[in-house]
Amino acid sequence: MSDKDFINSKxxxxxxxxxxxxxxxxxxxxxxxxxxxxxKTVKIPVDGNxxxxxxxxxxxxxxxxxxxxxxxxxxxxxxxxxxxERRYIVEFAGTRAAYLVxxxxxxxxxxxxxxxxxxIRSYAPCSTGARVYVQDFFAHEEIRKLIVAMEGVYGTSNxxxxxxxxxxxxxxxxxxxxxxxxxxxxxxxxxxxxxxxxCHVEANDTGGPKGSWKSxxxxxxxxxxxxxx
Amino acid sequence: xxxxxxxxxxxxxxxTVLPMESAHDFxxxxxxxxxxxxxxxxxxxxxxxxxKMHATVPIDLIRFAYPNIDIGLLGFTFRIIDSxxxxxxxxxxxxxxxxxxxxxxxxxxxxxxx
Numbered sequence: 137m138s139d140k141d142f143i144n145s146k147x148x149x150x151x152x153x154x155x156x157x158x159x160x161x162x163x164x165x166x167x168x169x170x171x172x173x174x175x176k177t178v179k180i181p182v183d184g185n186x187x188x189x190x191x192x193x194x195x196x197x198x199x200x201x202x203x204x205x206x207x208x209x210x211x212x213x214x215x216x217x218x219x220x221e222r223r224y225i226v227e228f229a230g231t232r233a234a235y236l237v238x239x240x241x242x243x244x245x246x247x248x249x250x251x252x253x254x255x256i257r258s259y260a261p262c263s264t265g266a267r268v269y270v271q272d273f274f275a276h277e278e279i280r281k282l283i284v285a286m287e288g289v290y291g292t293s294n295x296x297x298x299x300x301x302x303x304x305x306x307x308x309x310x311x312x313x314x315x316x317x318x319x320x321x322x323x324x325x326x327x328x329x330x331x332x333x334x335c336h337v338e339a340n341d342t343g344g345p346k347g348s349w350k351s352x353x354x355x356x357x358x359x360x361x362x363x364x365x
Numbered sequence: 366x367x368x369x370x371x372x373x374x375x376x377x378x379x380x381t382v383l384p385m386e387s388a389h390d391f392x393x394x395x396x397x398x399x400x401x402x403x404x405x406x407x408x409x410x411x412x413x414x415x416x417k418m419h420a421t422v423p424i425d426l427i428r429f430a431y432p433n434i435d436i437g438l439l440g441f442t443f444r445i446i447d448s449x450x451x452x453x454x455x456x457x458x459x460x461x462x463x464x465x466x467x468x469x470x471x472x473x474x475x476x477x478x479x
Binding site for chain 1: 446
């Protein structure tokens, strides 16, 4: 089968699927089909940004678009200015549809305790409401590895994170169901966090506006006395 | 019982390596000389020849220059990694996201106490 026929057969399958996730994706592939060349990259519009992926790396799984990318960082590393400070970074080449960056702070500016925190993206939302995932990146598993690794280095027992909650479907669904941020967070991470010994959680709306939602700060801890109350 | 950290992958060299002097430079340029944070960052990228810096660089610089703020508020670290300086790719860098994000974090009520 020629390259042109191969790409055209893929396009035909995608049209038959009638999945809105491909709305912005078929055009670039049609261009590639005209040229009849494999091995080029395709840019797909996601969340207002353009993610570059190779055609071979795209898979359709149920209602998901899954891309494959090389992990260029996958675990502990040293910090930019300080070789003694540890980071935890998972990063893929060519896409930011998934990443995880973990930090340690020796003292919280208001509460005193040391803590870890992270920034994570586990998928890229499309304008259609569909999502693009990166192969083999599962948020719970990646976060669990980060916590265990950073605990091993720093012995920390506090976790603090701030989310922009309108980015998270779990918050949208939870708030619509009348749940508090704390209830939503606990339900999301019960098995993960309690299994690691973080049995206490408190979540607060930070009051920061973000569209029609607000950001939420979540504090997990192993010791009840660390709760802010 | 937790697994030992040495069972995890460890990369001894960070994505971008800079001397401690660079953090002092950034702090002086922003706080003493009054440069816009993104302008100071660009100056640092020129001086220390790191045009493809990793997103953790501006995060570290802000932590150093403003030790008494909670940088995690309003998803600021997320914004730096995802929008301001993503993928170590200068073509995708957005100074406005950095400057606006920092201004919002500094103005946040929880960073106004003490």
